[in-house]
Amino acid sequence: MKKIECEVCGSQRLVKEAGRFICQACGVEYSLPELQSQIIDSPIERNQRLFKRAKDLFRAREYEAARQLYQRLAERGDLSAEFYEKLCEAHLEPLRKDCRSAILTSFQHSLENLWNRDPDRYFKQASQMLGEIIVFGLTVEEIYEEEFQSKAARLESTSMQTLKKEHEKMQEGAGAAWLLMDQAAHLCAETAGDLSKASSYFWELVDAILDDLSINQKRGTIALGDVQEERKYFAKLKDGAKETEEVN
Numbered sequence: 195m196k197k198i199e200c201e202v203c204g205s206q207r208l209v210k211e212a213g214r215f216i217c218q219a220c221g222v223e224y225s226l227p228e229l230q231s232q233i234i235d236s237p238i239e240r241n242q243r244l245f246k247r248a249k250d251l252f253r254a255r256e257y258e259a260a261r262q263l264y265q266r267l268a269e270r271g272d273l274s275a276e277f278y279e280k281l282c283e284a285h286l287e288p289l290r291k292d293c294r295s296a297i298l299t300s301f302q303h304s305l306e307n308l309w310n311r312d313p314d315r316y317f318k319q320a321s322q323m324l325g326e327i328i329v330f331g332l333t334v335e336e337i338y339e340e341e342f343q344s345k346a347a348r349l350e351s352t353s354m355q356t357l358k359k360e361h362e363k364m365q366e367g368a369g370a371a372w373l374l375m376d377q378a379a380h381l382c383a384e385t386a387g388d389l390s391k392a393s394s395y396f397w398e399l400v401d402a403i404l405d406d407l408s409i410n411q412k413r414g415t416i417a418l419g420d421v422q423e424e425r426k427y428f429a430k431l432k433d434g435a436k437e438t439e440e441v442n
């Protein structure tokens with residue numbers, strides 16, 4: 195018979211406390227029906243349940259527990275789980291730069307797989323993932339900005355040199371975070387074989403990324419990037435998509 199275990203970390207040390215079963219290793223809680231469903235669920239039901247739990251943990255910003263669960267799902271070959279695993283890692287250490295290239299690589303694998311499997315559902319899932327990358331990117335931008343503001347408040351007016359350096363550090367950090375969002379949007383559009391399938395939500399996300407750059411450039415938070423060029427690029431893709439739609 196299958197052993198009852200914590201589905202997040204695999205530990206079998208589950209202790210009942212006030213009607214809930216609490217994993218002594220990672221702290222995740224289970225109800226009795228949830229534990230029972232471990233035995234009676236089919237593998238597909240089990241997978242769906244694990245994905246739902248991982249998503250709930252992610253939403254609750256329990257990134258370490260979510261990461262562990264996504265990792266277990268990714269080990270069974272699920273590419274979107276791998277993407278979310280990398281995203282959790284990035285949220286745990288938002289300023290670590292290597293996490294961002296890992297996000298983009300797993301995002302690309304996921305996108306290719308989505309497009310090959312089901313082009314009609316591609317933009318729904320791709321936009322959801324792009325939305326998560328935007329949330330992460332904005333978080334990082336904010337961290338760099340807050341860091342700069344708090345340093346600027348502490349520094350004396352005599353240390354202009356230091357202030358300038360800190361300002362550049364913020365521009366570089368926030369700029370790299372923006373670039374992650376922009377590169378992700380490019381991947382989304384360029385992996386899709388047919389942009390006429392793109393939802394209005396997808397284009398809204400693209401606009402949000404470009405507006406973010408525009409605002410931050412005006413405020414001096416970000417120095418890199420050419421808003422007009424990017425707008426032109428995506429507008430061209432969007433127009434091309436409309437034409438394809440009309441022909442069809």
Ligand SMILES: [Zn+2]
Nearest residue numbers: 200203217220
């Ligand atoms: Zn556990």
